[in-house]
Amino acid sequence: MGPVPDAVLEELSEELLARGGRVWRSVTSDSMAPLLRAGDRILVEPCADRIRWGDVIVFRSPAGPTVHRVLGIRRDTVPPQIIEKGDANPFAGSIALTAVSGRVCRRDREGRSLDLNHGRGRVIQLILATLSLLALGGLLAGQAVRRLLHIERPTGIATRIAGLLRALSEGVARVLGTD
Incomplete structure (x- = not known):
């Protein structure tokens, strides 16, 4: 018998989460650095209606399971929409709440564990969510200014602001001991 295909493992993970279980996963990119x-x-738990601003969620996307941060929840749409963004990504996206598989509740790195829902881990979550939102706001403001002034190419100011906020996120992570 050979290895179990990724698609089968993903279906089993989804089923386990749907039944109230928790699932360990490996992070495959640095989009949330x-x-x-x-x-x-990461340990993923079912979350249903308990998603909060700043949480890190796992959701289904065409590219496969994606891990990003919640920067907004629009409950006035059908279905409700989650505004999501990878902390290291320059732009945000929107997904249906129904695409959410679960919430990341713990991270293990090199033998050290961080609880993301309580205490220091939750504070780190809120700080990084705020910085991510500020970086996104800087990019969007830069786009608005370019449109207003009819500038076709980015001037780089918004990109520099986003880079500065990313560097600040890295510094905060070091100070708070997330590495």
Whole structure:
């Protein structure tokens, strides 16, 4: 018998979460750096209607399971929409609440564990969510200014602001001991 295909493992993970279980996963990209890096292990729990601003969620996307941060929840749409963004990504996206598989509740890296829902881990979540939102706001403000002034190419100011906020996120992560 050979290895179990990824699609089968993903279906089993989804089923376990739907039945109230928890699932360990490996992080495969640095889109959530500095909090989550490729190779980290994360514990995903079912969350249903308990998603909060700043939470890190796992959702189904065409590219496969994706791990991003919640920057907004629009409950006035059908179905409700989650505004999501990878902390290291420059732009945000929107997904249906029904696409959410679960919430990341713990991160293990090199033998050290961080509870993301309580205490220091939750504070780190809120700080990184705020910085991610500020970085996104800087990019959107830069786009609005370019449109207003009819500038076709980015001037780089918004990109520099986003880079500065990313560097600040890295510094905060080091100070708070997320590495």
